[in-house]
Amino acid sequence: MDATTVGSLGEFGTISRITAGLPHAPAVSVGPGDDAAVFLVNGSSVTSVDVLVEGVHFRRDWVPAEMLGRRAVAVASADIEAMGAHQGAVLVGLTVPADIPVAWIDDLARGIRLECEAAGAALVGGDLTRGRDVVISVTVMGETRGAPPVLRSGAQAGDVVAFRGRLGWSAAGLAVLSRGFRSPRALVEAYQLPHVPYGAGAEAQLAGATAMIDVSDGLLADLGHIADASQVAIDLDSGRFEIPDPLHAVASATGADPLRFILTGGEDHALAATFPLGKVPPEWRVIGVVADGEPTVLVDGEPYGATPGWDHFRH
Amino acid sequence: MDATTVGSLGEFGTISRITAGLPHAPAVSVGPGDDAAVFLVNGSSVTSVDVLVEGVHFRRDWVPAEMLGRRAVAVASADIEAMGAHQGAVLVGLTVPADIPVAWIDDLARGIRLECEAAGAALVGGDLTRGRDVVISVTVMGETRGAPPVLRSGAQAGDVVAFRGRLGWSAAGLAVLSRGFRSPRALVEAYQLPHVPYGAGAEAQLAGATAMIDVSDGLLADLGHIADASQVAIDLDSGRFEIPDPLHAVASATGADPLRFILTGGEDHALAATFPLGKVPPEWRVIGVVADGEPTVLVDGEPYGATPGWDHFRH
Secondary structure (H helix, E strand, C coil), X not given: CCCCEHHHXXXXXXXXXXXXXXXXXXXXXXXXXXXXXXXXXCCEEEEEXXXXXXXXXXXXXXXXXXXXXXXXXXHHHHHHHXXXXXXXXXXXXXXECCCCEHHHHHHHHHHHHHHHHHHCCEEEEEEXXXXXXXXXXXXXXXXXXXXXXXXXXXXXXXXXXXXXXXXXXXXXXXXXXXXXXXXXXXXXXXXXXXXXXXXXXXXXXXXXXXXXXXXXXXXXXXXXXXXXXXXXXXXXXHHHCCCCHHHHHHHHHHCCCHHHHHHHCCCCCCEEEXXXXXXXXXXXXXXXXXXXXCCXXXXXXXXXXCCCCCCCCCC | CCCCEHHHHCHHHHHHHHHCCCCCCCCEEECECECCEEEECCCEEEEEEEEEEECCCECCCCCCHHHHHHHHHHHHHHHHHHXXXXXXXXXXXXXXXXXXXXXXXXXXXXXXXXXXXXXXXXXEEEEEEECCCCEEEEEEXXXXXXXXXXXXXXXXXCCEEEEECCCCHHHHHHXXXXXXXXXXXXXXXXXXXXXXXXXXXXXXXXXXXXXXXXXXXXXXXXXXXXXXXXXXXXXXXXXXXXXXXXXXXXXXXXXXXXXXXXXXXXXXXXXXXXXXXXXXXXXXXXXXXXXXXXXXXXXXXXXXXXXXXXCCCCC
16 A cells, blocks of 8 residues: 555655655765765855744645745745855755645655755755644755855945845735735746746856845845845835736735835845946846945835835734 | 743844854854855865754653753754764754743753854854744754764674763653653753763764764664664674663663663664774773674664664654
């Protein structure tokens, strides 16, 4: 009889399914299966962990397992991009209920591996445990390859602010799902899976970015972290944003301002950075300027009248 | 009014409490507060993740928060020891209910920092999220400093088997707590907090250990992993084990065989290793031999008649 749940397959059987036939990565000398993974790091190690919790960050009926696996890796990898670093290795701490179908785990593992491939990272290890809710903890380890990382604290008066990636799509997708709809499909998919602009972080570093962050909490909130860390004021020009068609559609259907999705919606994991004037790479869109002054983020010279972002314990 | 729960203090306020005044580590160029941590790695990176789940690995009423913080770091750090590597940096992914008291988080954070200090690792980052149960995911990154790691697969016929650390204490402590008792106190404390023999992994590597593992699932189960990976038979000599007094006490009170705690009890995170004859460091206790043959672990030449270890989905 086929084992159909993780509980019947057991811990070690499930791990074997996840790790079977992992592609070989040259920098990895010890992959899954020993006490720890061993791999070469080029320059300094750049490391971040992100945890996704069922019922808080996702609902299993709203995100297919493969998308969830991809998303878990994507949100952690975005932090490596935001340092201007290169992707390296991924570890996954996975907690699941015993009655979860093995097919669900297979899909999740496929998603994890696909996103690792997209990011250019090697899946090197993890831990599998039982729990009431699905909790996915992804640690990504990147490398600087000798270049200085781009911090939040380097923005300077006279710099311009630019972003690359999508803004507001995930929040609009969530608004769609929350109202019981499944379209526009592009937005629902954007909510299920952020499109991290892999390689754009290192590109920005090379171009001379002075500060950078990935947009996880919302553009205003995350630029606020740059403003605080750099002790600068940031002023965005609302006319510089292009409103994508699907955002227009959802906004008019729900009576919302589409710019609000763009300025306050999180979880798209675009990259936002500051550059010296004239140094912005071609695919980045300039949306504002950095000035001296109290740390703040303004839109068209005024405070934006909205909750600026997401606090996991306050919403 | 004082904020008394994580929910009222919020995500960023809570993170600030955890990271305030972290000691400076020379290898760490970017600590908590940016998108990712940046630190120098000496040699290759050796990395492992371990997840502790409330209701599965611990009960909040059985383990004080400070002990829990220490334990979470200890179990992950033990994997770095088991590779014969040196401790480096720690990241913590923490999921807690919104109604958890801030004082509990303070205690947990103190424990995390104390154990990092004991291990010789720097706390460099983490993630804080909300969830129904407490889930603590600890990623530890060690470094080889140029020496080859000790794998599970290197044991050879003619080697001896030895361990360093405690065996059976945690399992006996759990047996005590499960029966509603709080003593012997040494065992309850051993259950709450494993004593990882920090430095013993690198010591074994230097002495020439051929294979090594940390005892998380139980000695027989974990030596079984070495036997499988190395394709060797391991034979333990029951007369070589010393039964500590508290284990005698619990065994006679519960009618159990104290050797059973030692051979099958997990979570003490002792180190078990194989060495060429004559190469065992002084503080390690020799308990058996490695021989050619089908991969198996015997006790006094016979299979040990008991469930060999712990599978999180089967118990």
